[in-house]
Structure formats: structure tokens, C-alpha cells
Amino acid sequence: xxxxxxxxxxxxxxxxxxxxxxxxxLPREADLAERLGLSRNSLREAVKALSLMRVLxxxxxxxxxxxxxxxxxxxxxxTFVADLQQDDTVLQFLEVxxxxxxxxxAMAARxxxxxxxxxxxxxxxxxxxxxxxxxLIDHDLEFHRRLAAGSGNAVLCSLLxxxxxxxxxxxxxxxxxxxxxxxxxxxxxxxxxxxxxxRQPEVAQAxxxxxxxxxxxxxxxxxxxxxxxxx
Numbered sequence: 001x002x003x004x005x006x007x008x009x010x011x012x013x014x015x016x017x018x019x020x021x022x023x024x025x026l027p028r029e030a031d032l033a034e035r036l037g038l039s040r041n042s043l044r045e046a047v048k049a050l051s052l053m054r055v056l057x058x059x060x061x062x063x064x065x066x067x068x069x070x071x072x073x074x075x076x077x078x079t080f081v082a083d084l085q086q087d088d089t090v091l092q093f094l095e096v097x098x099x100x101x102x103x104x105x106a107m108a109a110r111x112x113x114x115x116x117x118x119x120x121x122x123x124x125x126x127x128x129x130x131x132x133x134x135x136l137i138d139h140d141l142e143f144h145r146r147l148a149a150g151s152g153n154a155v156l157c158s159l160l161x162x163x164x165x166x167x168x169x170x171x172x173x174x175x176x177x178x179x180x181x182x183x184x185x186x187x188x189x190x191x192x193x194x195x196x197x198x199r200q201p202e203v204a205q206a207x208x209x210x211x212x213x214x215x216x217x218x219x220x221x222x223x224x225x226x227x228x229x230x231x
Contacts, residue, residue: 007046010036026064071158094216104151105208106201112150
């Protein structure tokens with residue numbers, strides 16, 4: 001095992017064991033390196049890597065701290081990775097969304113507070129003020145973000161939010177070239193919202209599946225059609 005990976009594992013073990021808790025300050029570099037049996041250079045590389053992962057927060061002149069370790073913080077790198085993906089891989093993100101999004105919709109129908117459901121409905125109403133395709137995408141992102149948050153599961157919410165970028169680009173592409181796609185997406189959002197508001201988890205799950213699967217099927221067919229041209 002590379003020395004830096006070993007150093008990362010040892011710091012991780014301190015966090016997992018509870019010796020270092022969220023917000024805790026790490027011991028002085030020299031003391032920690034000696035205690036873990038590492039060189040100071042290896043420890044620095046490990047700290048640098050863990051800070052990029054949002055596990056540690058290096059504060060110049062103050063010290064190094066364990067972050068809050070909240071899911072949205074730790075999964076933030078997923079957004080960066082997702083934004084780099086190309087069309088073929090975006091299909092895989094849509095496949096994952098087809099699994100997770102309906103589950104989030106069903107959970108929201110069960111536990112989403114009434115005031116948050118009302119706010120979700122207001123997102124739909126605001127679309128009338130900006131009926132452009134770009135307006136729909138902005139609305140779409142906010143609608144799905146609020147729906148995922150309504151599930152009450154921070155990890156699920158963070159995962160879905162991290163996959164929103166590339167799949168939003170696919171929806172934008174579809175909206176520009178497929179007639180009626182924008183109107184259907186709005187109608188599906190309305191159906192999901194009404195199912196959540198009526199506390200109907202199975203119906204919300206079904207409409208969310210239709211909503212994501214439609215984009216996935218369109219992208220798959222479009223890529224299959226242009227593949228011969230690429231070749």
C-alpha cells in the first residue's frame with residue numbers, strides 16, 4: 001500500500017473510531033506523524049487529499065479540523081465527477097436516477113411537511129412566468145431538489161443533487177429538438193406533485209419513474225441513431 005494511502009487510512013480510522021469527531025482539531029503535525037508512525041511529508045499528502053474530499057478543513061494559521069462530515073459536503077465531489085461525463089455515461093446516471101428518484105418521490109409523499117409540499121406547488125406555478133426552455137430547466141432543477149429534500153433522507157438528496165448536472169443537459173438537448181417534450185415534462189411534474197400532495201406514495205413513485213424513464217429512453221434512442229455517423 002502506498003505510504004500516502006496508509007496515512008489516509010490511519011486518519012480515517014481515528015474518525016471512524018470516534019477519536020476524532022466532526023469539528024475536532026487534529027493534533028500538531030509532528031505529534032500526529034510520530035503517533036501514527038508516518039513521515040511528516042506523508043502526513044501532509046494525506047491531509048491534502050482528505051481536504052479535497054471535504055473530510056478535513058485546513059485553516060491557515062489555526063490548524064486542521066475534521067469537517068461536519070455531512071452527506072452534502074462529502075458527496076460534493078460527485079457533482080464534479082458527474083459534470084465531466086459524456087453522453088454514454090450520462091445514460092448510466094439516468095439509470096441510477098430511475099432507481100432513486102421514484103423512491104424519493106414515494107418517501108416525500110409519506111413524510112414531506114405540508115408547508116414544503118405547498119412550496120413545491122409554487123415552483124410549478126412560477127413556471128408560467130418564465131415559459132422558456134431555459135426557464136423550464138431552472139424550474140426542473142428546483143422541483144427535483146425540493147422533491148428529494150422532501151424525502152427526509154440527506155444522503156438520497158445529496159446523491160440526486162450530484163447527478164442533476166449531466167441529466168439536466170440531456171433534458172435541455174431533448175427540449176430543443178423534440179416537439180412537445182417541454183409540455184410533457186411540466187405535466188409529469190404536476191402529476192408527481194399532485195400525488196405527493198394527496199399522500200399517494202405508489203402514484204408518486206409511478207409518475208417519477210415515467211418522468212425519468214422517458215428522458216432515458218429518448219437519450220438512448222438518440223445516441224443509437226447518431227452512433228453510425230460517429231463511426
